[in-house]
Amino acid sequence: MLAEPDRTPYDVNFRLLGFRVRIHPLFWLGTVLLGANTLNAGLEYLAIWVAVVLISITVHELGHAIAFRRFGSDSHIVLWMFGGLAVPYSRVAGRNQRILVSLAGPFAGFLLCGLVYGSNYAIGWGSIRNGAPVAWFYTALVLVNLYWGILNLLPVYPLDGGQVSRELCEGKWRNRGRGVIVSLKISIGVAIAVAVYSIICEMDYRSRDSVLDFLPWWFPRGSLYTGLLFGLLAYQSYQLLQFHSRGYYYEAPDDRVSWEK
Ligand SMILES: [Zn+2]
Known part of the structure; x- marks a missing residue:
């Protein structure tokens, strides 16, 4: 990745x-x-x-x-x-x-x-x-x-928040594989939520009556781009979850693991 x-x-x-x-x-x-x-x-x-x-x-x-x-x-x-x-x-x-x-x-x-x-x-x-x-x-x-x-x-792989989430889950569930699996489930849930929110935002731009009026102006809006990005990240996390559920331990891809090692 x-x-x-x-x-x-x-x-x-x-x-x-x-x-x-x-x-x-x-x-x-x-x-x-x-x-x-x-x-x-x-x-x-x-x-x-x-x-x-x-x-x-x-x-x-x-x-x-x-x-x-x-x-x-x-x-x-x-x-x-x-x-x-x-x-x-x-x-x-x-x-x-x-x-x-x-x-x-x-x-x-x-x-x-x-x-x-x-x-x-x-x-x-x-x-x-x-x-x-x-x-x-x-x-x-x-x-x-x-x-x-x-x-x-956001606690989504492989973003920085996803790395923090994995470390925290691994700390809580000492059985290493278990912590990774919990953090991947969090990652999938949050990524799907952001993707769905982004699609709603994108549709909202195009419609005449906004359903997101209740959100304050400074609250981040999603776009087609963030929808696609987080949809892809949800899928990647799902693939990793399948991999881990089969019992392999895998060093999660992140922005710190070197290809050189
Ligand atoms: Zn970073």
């Missing part, structure tokens, strides 16, 4: 805070597809969108990488089609430490969101007075880091 993609001649490589970062060419393709509707506003908005995603995913993975380093494992970062990976070179010992590593990604994003929001509050750099593209960059950076962080904390 989420193994590291192979190296290509078109990779962009650089170092950040001592970590190797590799951008796979499919990162650009995935990001442009996801933000294709920004083209309606102009090419510069697509460029801003790519910058927002690049900054946000790099900061998220840096959060994981710094936590890995704090707990004694070096790692490198890969950005590709389906987001990012922080690939550690050794397993972090201790359940609480592994939970902190998983939480460090979303919380790095929340920190960035807070800094961007706070700096704009202080000096108003993201105001529409500085031009519509700057205001759009500001808003996208705040919303992406806030909502993607929340989405990532």
